[in-house]
Amino acid sequence: MKLNLGCGGEHKKGYLNVDAFNKTIADREMEATNLLFDDCSLDEILMSQVIEHLGIARSIYSLSECFRILKNKGKLIIETPDLRKSFKIYLNGEREDRKYILPWIYGVDMPGMQHRFCFPDDLLEEELKKIGFNEIKKKYIQFDKYEPILKIECKKITDNPFNQFMTKFRRELISKKILDLDEQIDALEIEEIVDFLKEKIVKFYKEKNKDSLKFVLSEGIVRSPKITIVFFQQLLKEGLINKEMCEKYLKLISDLDDKNFLKHLLEHLMSKEGFIGETGKLFEETYDYGKSLIDKIVINNKIEEVNLNRLLKVKKADKIIDIDVLSEKLIMLKSNQIFQKGIKAFNQNNYKKAIAFFQEAYLLNRDQILTFWNLARLYRISKDKKRSYLYYQNAIRLFDYINFEKNDLIKKLLEEEMMNLSERTFNKPINSLRENYEK
Numbered sequence: 001m002k003l004n005l006g007c008g009g010e011h012k013k014g015y016l017n018v019d020a021f022n023k024t025i026a027d028r029e030m031e032a033t034n035l036l037f038d039d040c041s042l043d044e045i046l047m048s049q050v051i052e053h054l055g056i057a058r059s060i061y062s063l064s065e066c067f068r069i070l071k072n073k074g075k076l077i078i079e080t081p082d083l084r085k086s087f088k089i090y091l092n093g094e095r096e097d098r099k100y101i102l103p104w105i106y107g108v109d110m111p112g113m114q115h116r117f118c119f120p121d122d123l124l125e126e127e128l129k130k131i132g133f134n135e136i137k138k139k140y141i142q143f144d145k146y147e148p149i150l151k152i153e154c155k156k157i158t159d160n161p162f163n164q165f166m167t168k169f170r171r172e173l174i175s176k177k178i179l180d181l182d183e184q185i186d187a188l189e190i191e192e193i194v195d196f197l198k199e200k201i202v203k204f205y206k207e208k209n210k211d212s213l214k215f216v217l218s219e220g221i222v223r224s225p226k227i228t229i230v231f232f233q234q235l236l237k238e239g240l241i242n243k244e245m246c247e248k249y250l251k252l253i254s255d256l257d258d259k260n261f262l263k264h265l266l267e268h269l270m271s272k273e274g275f276i277g278e279t280g281k282l283f284e285e286t287y288d289y290g291k292s293l294i295d296k297i298v299i300n301n302k303i304e305e306v307n308l309n310r311l312l313k314v315k316k317a318d319k320i321i322d323i324d325v326l327s328e329k330l331i332m333l334k335s336n337q338i339f340q341k342g343i344k345a346f347n348q349n350n351y352k353k354a355i356a357f358f359q360e361a362y363l364l365n366r367d368q369i370l371t372f373w374n375l376a377r378l379y380r381i382s383k384d385k386k387r388s389y390l391y392y393q394n395a396i397r398l399f400d401y402i403n404f405e406k407n408d409l410i411k412k413l414l415e416e417e418m419m420n421l422s423e424r425t426f427n428k429p430i431n432s433l434r435e436n437y438e439k
Helices: 056-069 083-092 095-106 121-131 161-174 184-207 210-223 224-235 243-258 261-271 278-297 328-347 351-364 369-381 385-400 405-417
Strands: 003-005 014-017 044-046 070-081 132-142 148-155
Touching: 003 056, 014 224, 044 056, 056 070, 056 121, 056 161, 056 184, 070 121, 070 351, 070 369, 083 095, 121 132, 121 148, 132 405, 161 184, 161 224, 184 210, 184 224, 184 328, 210 243, 210 278, 261 278, 261 351, 278 328, 328 351, 328 369, 369 385, 369 405, 385 405
Parallel strands: 003 014, 003 044, 044 070
Antiparallel strands: 070 148, 132 148
């Protein structure tokens, strides 16, 4: 059984030809991230000019699916644009060379023909190894001057049973709609959690140390109860963990999720004072706080009777943003979205609403100089000089922690604006540092 995955307009004899876009040539219509075959059922998969169309997150999950359905020692063959050689042609070539190589790098603006992410050879090899592929061989082919090709051949070697397990775990995350591959940043953050869980569960089985399993539990819950539930459900389904223990853990994780565990952690994070310029430290403190709560519940791998309502009461649950993953990167993106709402309200002269948005953005991200700067201006407009001065000072403090472009110039502008509190009114928001130093 051989599969030509993403066959496009090329039907290959001896292969089952599948594609998600070109249905006229394909034998079957199929998504590369949802391969409708049993585990360990195929001998070979060919992916010729496919992964560059998927994007980085979809590529990882497509390669994971390939690993799942291949037999032991089954072969995966990938052909994709040779990114290094393509860029060399662009950088060293004449105008005509640049014109003809660009479609090879970026694709063509037609359904299914755009290139979303071209892998350099080292990054693709790294992802293949992480999923579990071995005997990776790379070739560099150039039949056409403007179409340099990277060809990789590798094999599935089932020396680590958890490689197969993780492919089914990833599949479950998509099936249960915990993961949306169209949300690429979210998907990559979730993949980091997947990598962490694999590393720790492998360590648990190697060392036979129950404390390692508790670490998987506590760290997983703090990062994402929903993902951790699916992980333990899959462990139970595969018979890789004691059933009684696993069912108790699953009940605990579900109870914590129902009691808004992540909202409680986020409220804790937002209630902490200080940490100006030290958002990373604030997140570390919040992770440690979350794990300390789990330690109060799970003692010597036994679940203690604890009043979760009292332990995890969220005082302002309706005002805390909904999150499924406690991730510094994702929460900073949320902060930026709220910041932009503040800019809009400021532009519309709705100063009270703007202050509320900027305050929320600041509590989520203590490293954003523009949040403090806008709050300083808004409190100046509100004739609250004391608070205005405080936020100018907070903005200036960030220079002790973060190296901004045009550092000295921006700091000077801030100090000058702060010292002229009574002489000028700044009644518009500042959305970019560049707009100041370019004037």
